[in-house]
């Protein structure tokens with residue numbers, strides 16, 4: 318990298334960095350951590366990940382703080398979640414210690430790609446695990462490859478923290494009622510591409526999925542969790558088909574800290590008429606406020622942000638969480654791992 322990257326204008330895309338780290342599970346144990354400067358892998362053509370979708374991943378971020386320190390947000394939570402995903406589709410769980418060591422290592426090795434404090438950009442960390450044993454019969458692999466790669470990403474809100482419109486389309490489900498929705502598996506994303514592209518073509522930022530069994534309750538919001546503020550309470554759907562977002566979990570804690578009641582429960586579509594604020598929450602944006610929700614099946618329109626501005630509670634939660642990630646606010650819950 319001869320010139321500095323234009324940090325504030327980076328997209329959420331892939332930019333090559335210097336290194337990635339890898340580890341192989343073979344003969345019943347994890348091997349040595351390998352540092353690689355190659356952007357490719359050599360994979361058996363019959364690998365279980367290629368044929369039967371044995372692939373899971375994570376997404377977390379490293380930030381350069383106000384004090385110059387590097388912070389990774391909720392590393393242990395992400396380690397625990399990828400272990401859950403692994404158990405969900407019969408892959409080998411990555412021990413927390415190995416996960417943590419590899420994240421530390423890859424962040425440190427690519428330190429020059431961590432955007433400066435104040436740019437709004439961050440270093441996105443993408444751990445992924447794939448089955449690498451050749452499998453033609455449908456059976457879990459016995460060998461796995463775990464990779465942690467990183468790439469710098471720009472600020473999510475380039476034009477400011479502005480609400481967008483989302484839609485309900487009953488013709489699509491992201492996952493099955495007792496399926497893989499609660500795990501971070503690549504296949505869930507493949508299954509959501511058609512609905513997502515359709516929504517984007519119609520000018521919406523995401524699909525607000527309904528529960529796939531009864532189509533009565535709110536479920537996932539695109540690749541993010543849905544939250545709403547109603548009568549001063551923080552409400553979020555409880556469902557077996559939702560991926561438990563670590564951002565959502567963190568915002569719930571911050572809401573409790575602010576004296577706001579939190580309810581994880583079924584939320585009906587009709588309840589949208591009575592909510593005061595809404596947002597899609599996840600690592601990429603923290604919170605992406607919702608302006609309007611259009612039910613494309615019956616023409617109902619729920620106007621959430623009446624003046625086109627994000628609501629006060631979502632805004633306060635967003636700034637609080639960002640402040641903790643940047644080291645501007647006290648990390649009272651011990652969510653940050655400092656990389657030295």
Ligand SMILES: *Cc1c(COP(=O)(O)O)cnc(C)c1O
Nearest residue numbers: 540541542560562563564599600
């Ligand atoms: C990753 C993901 C989220 C957000 O989770 P965070 O831990 O907050 O980043 C939400 N929904 C889906 C489907 C996801 O894959």
